[in-house]
Amino acid sequence: MYDKLHGKAVIFNDEGKLVEYTDEIFLIEVKKQSDSPFTTMYKGFERRWANYKVIVMKLKLFQLVLTTLATSVVMEPYLNTPALQGTFGAVVCLVSMSIFLTFSCKANPYVDHINDKMEMISKITLIITPTLVFLAIFMQGASIGKHFIFVFERSIDYVYIVPILTLFIYFIFYIFLLSDLVVSWLMNISSFLGNGFMIWLTISAMACCQTKLKQFSGNLAFSSPDGFTPHMDPETIPDWDLDVERKRRIWKPFWDKIMNKNVLLSGEYDLKGAKATDKACKAAAKKKGATNVQRLSAAVAANKLKEMEDRIEQNGGKRFLKEENASQYLFNDTTPIPYPLKRFETELSKLRTRGFDAFESGTLPMPAIEFDMRMKFQSMFEGPDVYCNDKWTTDAGISAVKDGSLTKSNGFCRMEVDPYPYCLNLYWDGSGHDYAEVPSWGEHKFRLQELWNMQCIPDVIRMKHVRVF
Numbered sequence: 001m002y003d004k005l006h007g008k009a010v011i012f013n014d015e016g017k018l019v020e021y022t023d024e025i026f027l028i029e030v031k032k033q034s035d036s037p038f039t040t041m042y043k044g045f046e047r048r049w050a051n052y053k054v055i056v057m058k059l060k061l062f063q064l065v066l067t068t069l070a071t072s073v074v075m076e077p078y079l080n081t082p083a084l085q086g087t088f089g090a091v092v093c094l095v096s097m098s099i100f101l102t103f104s105c106k107a108n109p110y111v112d113h114i115n116d117k118m119e120m121i122s123k124i125t126l127i128i129t130p131t132l133v134f135l136a137i138f139m140q141g142a143s144i145g146k147h148f149i150f151v152f153e154r155s156i157d158y159v160y161i162v163p164i165l166t167l168f169i170y171f172i173f174y175i176f177l178l179s180d181l182v183v184s185w186l187m188n189i190s191s192f193l194g195n196g197f198m199i200w201l202t203i204s205a206m207a208c209c210q211t212k213l214k215q216f217s218g219n220l221a222f223s224s225p226d227g228f229t230p231h232m233d234p235e236t237i238p239d240w241d242l243d244v245e246r247k248r249r250i251w252k253p254f255w256d257k258i259m260n261k262n263v264l265l266s267g268e269y270d271l272k273g274a275k276a277t278d279k280a281c282k283a284a285a286k287k288k289g290a291t292n293v294q295r296l297s298a299a300v301a302a303n304k305l306k307e308m309e310d311r312i313e314q315n316g317g318k319r320f321l322k323e324e325n326a327s328q329y330l331f332n333d334t335t336p337i338p339y340p341l342k343r344f345e346t347e348l349s350k351l352r353t354r355g356f357d358a359f360e361s362g363t364l365p366m367p368a369i370e371f372d373m374r375m376k377f378q379s380m381f382e383g384p385d386v387y388c389n390d391k392w393t394t395d396a397g398i399s400a401v402k403d404g405s406l407t408k409s410n411g412f413c414r415m416e417v418d419p420y421p422y423c424l425n426l427y428w429d430g431s432g433h434d435y436a437e438v439p440s441w442g443e444h445k446f447r448l449q450e451l452w453n454m455q456c457i458p459d460v461i462r463m464k465h466v467r468v469f
Contacts, residue, residue: 009047013226014252014348015244016356023047023111024228032345049109059103063096093130101127114205118198125194132187259341267321267339269308278305350421358421361441373452374440377424378417386415387460388426390436394446400426400436407434412463424451 009021019025026047033039042050069075070089079085101123108116203209214221222231222238227248231238259265261273278301284290285298312319321339338346351359390399390406399405406428413428421441428434438447454460 012352012355015247016351016359018355019226022228027111044111044115045109046111049107052107052109059096059100063093066092066096090130094127097123097127097130114201118201121194121197125190128190129187259344263321265339266341269312269319271308271312271319274305274308277301354421358439358441362421373448374422381455382415382417384414385464386413386426387411387454388413388451389454392447392450394444394450400438400447402435403433
């Protein structure tokens with residue numbers, strides 16, 4: 001495990017196992033923060049290209065500044081005709097969009113490669129447009145065509161023996177003479193092809209379309225054991241862990257639905273789900289040959305929807321109940337506690353940073369001496385004036401400080417207790433540069449006893465009294 005994950009970003013998955021922090025996991029973590037409007041800035045992108053939209057906005061600003069120069073006072077002495085202004089604008093757009101296309105092809109910023117293809121197609125289409133505009137301006141006017149026809153008549157004696165070449169030259173001259181018509185047709189064709197490819201990629205990425213394509217081709221698609229990426233080997237079946245898959249595919253969706261659909265657990269009225277259920281039941285009841293059970297289900301769904309809409313109206317038109325009143329809906333008192341769904345999400349976020357071993361250690365029985373020591377840490381020592389010199393017998397020479405070394409001189413720090421999973425957080429200065437964790441699980445769990453012994457050193461007790469008084 002160490003050789004596999006060394007030097008990589010890691011995270012604990014939903015099972016509490018340490019895995020690599022991939023781009024697919026990053027997308028899931030972003031989706032969990034969908035309530036924040038800022039997640040739209042990096043939703044769908046790889047983690048290293050999370051700021052891709054910011055770079056795009058800078059490139060657009062660069063293009064906008066150069067384009068506005070064409071009609072500005074600064075460039076007026078140099079671009080004194082509409083043709084020159086159009087030429088300058090077309091060249092600027094061509095250069096900026098070429099930079100944009102090169103950057104997109106090199107970055108491939110999206111996790112889904114279909115989005116990368118759509119990005120490239122759109123940029124290619126945007127490059128073709130200024131190219132054709134530049135070509136139209138260059139060929140504008142019949143004088144160009146007349147000039148070339150004059151040259152052609154002067155040189156016709158040299159090319160009459162090659163009829164194919166003659167016809168080709170006539171065709172080129174004809175394009176020059178009808179430049180506006182040709183360019184407009186080419187622009188429409190390029191836009192049509194670009195939009196056609198975009199529509200096809202969008203439709204082909206839809207689940208229903210992918211199902212039809214699988215049925216047509218006779219292929220099956222499997223997910224990898226990690227639950228995020230597809231299984232790439234078409235000749236083998238993934239090596240799934242059935243216990244993990246049972247939790248992931250059956251129990252997790254089951255509990256997610258229970259927690260999200262019940263307003264007493266989530267603190268939110270599921271109006272969208274109620275409308276979808278009402279619509280489906282009504283459609284089934286209106287079909288020819290509908291049973292009495294289906295008609296009854298439609299009436300029940302309509303009543304539930306009406307009741308929910310009335311409750312939302314009584315709540316001031318808001319789907320969310322007030323968080324500070326969560327307890328009165330559960331226990332009919334005024335104690336401010338969060339809703340179970342919020343608490344569940346908080347614990348799940350801890351699981352992703354602590355792991356399964358940490359959560360398991362909090363549920364296992366422990367000796368009475370250790371339990372008493374933990375309670376005293378929380379009741380007697382939590383706060384300032386806790387002594388820790390970061391010198392341990394367990395794993396001697398290995399610092400508990402996150403940056404690897406303690407810079408504070410006298411060793412006194414502030415301690416905070418995380419009750420579950422039980423962990424002591426130590427801060428040696430207000431800015432948080434010297435920060436350490438003393439966990440109650442894993443190979444460093446014996447440091448709890450060592451930290452307790454540090455508080456019992458006579459000199460430490462004397463210095464604490466001096467600091468207090």
